[in-house]
Amino acid sequence: MIRATTREDASATIEMTPMIDMVFLLLTFFLVATTFQQTEREMDIALPGAAAATPISAALREIIINVDAQGRMIVAGREMQPADLSNAITAAVSINPAQKVAIRGDRATPYANIVQVLDLCKAAGVQTPFLDTVPGQ
Numbered sequence: 001m002i003r004a005t006t007r008e009d010a011s012a013t014i015e016m017t018p019m020i021d022m023v024f025l026l027l028t029f030f031l032v033a034t035t036f037q038q039t040e041r042e043m044d045i046a047l048p049g050a051a052a053a054t055p056i057s058a059a060l061r062e063i064i065i066n067v068d069a070q071g072r073m074i075v076a077g078r079e080m081q082p083a084d085l086s087n088a089i090t091a092a093v094s095i096n097p098a099q100k101v102a103i104r105g106d107r108a109t110p111y112a113n114i115v116q117v118l119d120l121c122k123a124a125g126v127q128t129p130f131l132d133t134v135p136g137q
Contacts, residue, residue, distance in 0.1 A: 044068075048107040050133035062100035063092060064132075065121075069106040071113040082120060089124035097125070104132040 045066055065085070066074040073080050075088065092099045101121050105114040114131070121129040 045104050045106045046108065047104060047132055047134045049136040051135070061096075062102050063089065064102045064104060065117055067103065067105040067109050067113050067117055069108040071109050073117060082116065085117070086120045086124055089121060089126060093125040097127075099126055101126045101129040102132050103129055 045068060063075065068074065073082070073085050075085065080088065089099075089101065103114060103117050103121070105117075118129055
């Protein structure tokens with residue numbers, strides 16, 4: 001038995017409007033729910049290379065201290081003096097004794113600037129501050 005094509009069969013279409021709406025809703029959700037970059041990691045710091053470097057988990061609630069080429073200490077995009085930095089780290093350690101601190105020192109800064117930040121961290125009670133590096137070299 002051969003069935004004749006009717007007008008209803010020939011004009012069958014798929015409605016694209018609900019699909020487009022859903023795509024835009026998903027796109028909006030992911031744009032709002034995703035953090036594109038952290039301010040601490042946006043700074044123009046040229047990290048030195050290390051063969052055993054590994055990425056740091058973004059889920060950690062760590063304090064990231066940037067030391068630029070001029071030796072300025074910057075936390076969350078704000079320049080801090082050594083006394084202010086020490087107070088901030090001490091306050092964080094009093095709330096969380098296992099507070100993690102990452103030090104991102106520019107490769108052009110004298111090592112004495114990095115040591116000063118390490119000393120501040122140890123004096124404030126940070127158990128193991130660590131230095132950020134990039135893989136390679």
